[in-house]
Every structure is written in C-alpha cells, then in structure tokens.
Amino acid sequence: MRFAWIDLREVPRPQLQAVVDAAVHARMTGVVSADAELLGTLPPTVTRVLVPGGPTTASAKKGDKETKDAGSSKEAKDSAGSKEAKSDSGIDVLLRKFTTQDELDALAAENRAASGTPAAGFVDVRDDRTLQLSCAGAMALPYTVIHFADPTKIPLEIVLAAAESAEGKLVTVVSDLEEASIVFDVLERGSDGILFTPRSADDVFALARLLEATTPQLELSTLTVESIRHVGLGDRVCVDTCSHFEEDEGILVGSYSSGFVLCCSETHPLPYMPTRPFRVNAGALHSYTLGPDNRTNYLSEVGSGSALLAVGADGRTRRVVVGRAKLESRPLLEIRTHAEDGRLVSLTVQDDWHVRVLGPGGKVLNVTELQTGDELLGYLAQDKRHVGLPIGEFCKEV
Template sequence: MKTIVFKALPFDKTLLTLALESGVDAVLTSADKVEAVRALGRVRVLTPEELPSLALDSKTDEEEAVRRLKAGEQLALAKGWEIIPVENILAQVPDVALEVESLDRARLAAGILERGADVLVVLPEAAKELKAIVREVKLSQGTIPLVPAVVTEIRHAGLGHRVCVDTISMLKRGQGMLVGDSSAFTFLVHAETESNPYVAARPFRVNAGAVHAYCSLPGDKTCYLEELSAGRDVLVVDASGETSIATVGRLKVEVRPMLLITAKAGERTGHVFLQNAETIRLTKPGGEPVSVVTLREGDEVLVRTDEAGRHFGMRIREDIKEG
C-alpha cells in the first residue's frame, strides 16, 4: 500500500487539519513545528532532514538520486520530475518518493512502470484535492475482472458458523466482498445495503459466509473468514470490478442455517456456503443485489475466477486442487 505524506511547509494549521482528516500517513514539517503537529493528531511526523527533496534537473541529479537511495537515504524527488528519469530510478531502487502538486500528478506518480512511487509527498497547493488523492491512490486497489456465473444448484446445508464482517466504512449498492470455498472461484457477496419491512439496512456489513471460506484481501492475498479480526483490511469490490479497502471493525460468528450455492462460469465450477436469510445477497451482473432466498437455478451472479494455489494467503505455484 502506498504511503501519503502531506508537506506542511510552510506550516498552516487549517491545511494541516484538512490533511489529518483526509487520512494521510505522515506529515512533513519543520523541526520547530513537530510538537504542534502532534498536538493535532496521532500521526507520524517527518522533518526535511529526514526526508530531503532533490530536484531532477539533469542526468547528474538522476545518478545522485540513485546513489543516495541505494545507500539507504530517504529522499523525495522534487515537484517537476519527468517520467523517464523516474522510470530509470525505479528500475534501480526499491523505494521512491515523489512530490505531487495535483490529483493528476498523483495518479501519474502512482502508476509509473505499473508500480509507481511507494511514497507520495503531497504539496500544499494540492490540499483541496487531498481527500480525492487519498481515496484514489491509497484506498483504490485497481480493477479485478469479474464474470457472470450461472447458478446450477441451491440446497440446504444444515447448521454452520457464519461470519458477519462489520467494517468501519459505509458500503454502497453494488459493493461487497469476494468469498468462496476455493481461492480460484469467489462470489461477490453483497453488503447489507438494502432494507426490508423487517430489517433495517446495515451498509457497513457483509454477511460473508461460513468460517472456512476464503475472502480476498488487498495485495492479492486471501485469508479464511474466521481469521479476520478488528483492524485488519479487507478488499471491497463493486460490480464493475473496482476495488477499495475497508477496515474490519468486528466479526460476528454465530451458528445459523446455511445454504450451499453452486455456480458455473465457463468450464469452472465453484460454490459458497451462505446463511439462509433474506438479507444475504449475491450480486447480479448489472450490480443488482439478489437475495439467496429468491435466487433460482439458472440465475447469473458475479464471480471472480483465478488460479488455485495459496499458502498462508500468498499466491504460490503448486500442483493443487481445491473443491
């Protein structure tokens, strides 16, 4: 995940407050203002001595940046950098920080060489766009291709422990989590954004499935639903495949009647155990939530198909079969 630093030079309390409310990871300010920053919020504070700025005006500057970064020095490439020199530096060192003065420049910095800078130092002139920068660069995890799958079987599966994932975010219609009995075939389980005459909407919640199921995490990782805990990040996905991050606030693990839902996408078949209740929904290709109570064989729902093979949630290449 990328780190976003707000450069509070010169010191401006109004802009600094905006930066803290936007969710930046750190603040860069002069040594005499460190305590003033800490008095406003719990945040990492850096000084120009810890993260100096270097302008890339020549090939010599590029070579100096590589030398200093390879020596372990923290360094931010100053506003006005161009793509080719940055690409040359990124090809030689693991961590690069770039100053950005707008949302457009932040987007560019985040995507150079399909990897981007590890640290974005947002300048005061970009303060008005800071919330958008954090949302797009830090929370967004790119796009995941989803495909329609045809439901082939729905049957009662007895009682089981199911996991409600309550996040600290308000999810929207069309959003949910990718969950399945195999990491190679996960279903877009819709958040509880819909209300009915009996139950109010709980848009922070995804009633995600049985304890043993895989769920997708940021960084192309997975874990079992039972392994989630407060403070851990989960991947939120919408019907178009756009992704973001939500933090788990709590889990609710309870024994409930379960359904086993099987679906087929092309030549692949996958299944998921979900609670048998009207409020639990999968997602149709157009983004419309469909309750497991009204779901029928032949209906289409959105899934992600992938290659099997995970070890402690990390993708591995191995002769493995999940079913």
C-alpha cells in the first residue's frame, strides 16, 4: 500500500503546528524532522523519522554545497545522533545520508545488528554512480529515500526494476502533488512511498485524498432485454482511451443515471476492419458514463484528458484516461432492459452489428442481434444525480 512521509524541516514556522496536526489527523504514515523533541510529541500511530545532525533531504533538493559535503564530514555527528535517538523511545527510524558504498554497508550492518532504532538511508541521485548506489540501497535497507535531481522518471524506473524483489520500501522525494501522482504510477507499480514538504495543512489533506484515490469493486447486475427499436439518425460517441482494454472490459453507459449497461471494447476481432483495443463505441451523446469517485458525465462532456472507469465482467475497475472522443452522426438503436427489481435501464447506441455489449460471464453480444429475453451485464446506481454528483433527491427519468 502506498504511503507518505511528511517532511517538516522546511515548513514555515507559522504553519508548523497546523501541518503537524493535519498529518496526525489525516493519518499520514510518517513524519520526518531533525527535531527529536518534536517527534517525541507525536502519537505512536505515526512513524517518527529523525534526521540526525540537521537537514539532509531538504538541502539535497536545493543541491547546495552543504549537502554535497554532508557525507564524511558529519559521520561523527550522525553517529552521536544515532546513539541519542536509540535511547529515545519517541523515534522509530533514523534517516541518514549515504554517498558511498562503504557508508551504505555501515547502515546495512547496523540494521543487521538489530541493536536499536532501524536506520534508513537517503541518497541524492545525480549520475550513474549515485543511481547504482540507490539501487543497492533499495536492496539492503528497510527504507531508502531517494531524491532524483533530474525531472525524468527513467532513473526511478531503473530503481524500481532493480528492487523488484527487495523487502525494503522505496520512498521518493516529490516537489508537489502532481509529481506525487506521477511517481505512484511509474511502471504501474510506482514508488512505495513519497517524502513531501507541504506548504500548509491544506496540502496535507490534499495528499491524503490522493493516497485514498482507488477505484471500487462494483457489484454488477443481470439485465433482461425488453425491447429493441431503430430510432433514426443521431450523434454517437466513440471513446478512445490511452489504455488497452482486456477482452472482458468496457465502460458503463446508460440513458438514465440510475442504471448502466456494460459496453464492450473493440478488443475482439471484427470483419472488414482491424481491432481497436483502446476504443469503446459507447452510445449516443446524451448518455451517462460512470467515472472515478462515483461521478457521472455525459458522453458529450468526455474528451481528451477525461478519466473514466474501465469495468470488467467480474466488477473489477480501473481508472483509464481518454485520449479523444469521436462524435459522428449514425443511425441509432434503443435497447430497453429491466433489472431483477423491475428497474428500467436504457441504452442508445449506434445501429450497427460491430457495436457490442457484454453479457454474464463476459459473453460478447452484437447489439443488432439482441432479442427479447437476452441477458446483459449492467450496474444499478443507488443515487440520483445532479451535475454528475450523487444526491438524495426525487428524480424520475423516462
């Protein structure tokens, strides 16, 4: 599970207590500080990370001379800080910089001795030598905190690959929330954790929302086809995502916000044209589609950069990003179904054989071949909607 450590060392003093309170309230995993007394005031639910001898990561982010000289010149001070921290029950982890293999070996040996507070390492990656050192640290230490000097994420990819089998946790320094969201997605696995310096308590709560952003497992329902009719020319939307759909995946689309049909992607072979494994021929532009955070959008609102839910026949979901949406006039077909509770679920799609929906078990069904009594997969929403958000109000859609 991904996590965050809040770095207090560069938080403005007027904001410090508010940030500390926010970190505890938002259940941040850890707090980093050079102030052992401050860390000692935190509850044991927070991992208290002490940087002995003063700033390490903050200075490295600036690339200043103090950090470059911090390795050997502070060893004695860091060692003293280590002994002090070990005698202080308010410290859970020591974070010390390593710049050579010998320093890394010393940290690893300290952890193997298991004689006190676990030692984590910090490394500033600026070239191939320090990149290889960070890979070694990720394999040897319980926590390896890495600051990457350059904006490219290729070095992070290399460390993630090198540390695939490591038991320790990789923590990446990020400059803002946007970078945090990127770091968590690198190689689909992402960094185990991040180290973030907030400017205010608001930043802490925004980070908490980012950490909690997951897609739900949906309970899909079986819908029974009532009728199918040709309704004439209208505008339909093809949704082209930036992801490759699985064979049993699609997106949820419906004419009413209370119910959706699982529309199939074009992953399966078709005559006369190649597959489009990124595409769903979704439906008429008035239709709702379900996105992350239990929010709906009209297909007319979907465009490049929009986020939607890819949904599998077993109800699993994942976030996908839209690359483009294609709006074109085509003959349309209305499919009316009902759920077991009698609820009406309607879908209007392009009237063509190659447009398909999914049935129970992920069965692929061509919309022009549907018959009364056929079963489709769908999702029944429990909430009414206003501007796409769930709301507890009376609303009837016909």
